[in-house]
Amino acid sequence: MAAVRIPPTLRADVGGLRELEARGETVGAVIDDLVERYPPLAGQLYSEGELASFVNVYLGGEDIRTLDGLDT
Numbered sequence: 001m002a003a004v005r006i007p008p009t010l011r012a013d014v015g016g017l018r019e020l021e022a023r024g025e026t027v028g029a030v031i032d033d034l035v036e037r038y039p040p041l042a043g044q045l046y047s048e049g050e051l052a053s054f055v056n057v058y059l060g061g062e063d064i065r066t067l068d069g070l071d072t
Helices: 007-014 027-037 040-047
Strands: 002-005 019-022
Touching: 002 027, 007 040, 019 027, 027 040
Parallel strands: none
Antiparallel strands: 002 019
16 A cells, blocks of 8 residues: 655545555556546546656655656
């Protein structure tokens, strides 16, 4: 289980929550779990099927773009 911090701009899409737990072996799977439970997030997080360039995801303080992206 992963703890996901939700930025203020997305909290309205998740019922005002600051943090959620999500399941997944990779960052992509964790995001998919969140989008499945909170469909409005998809429009906020993805652009043309890819993680939007303005969306920053960090794992252990490191940007996933410098790791394996959504496969991290």
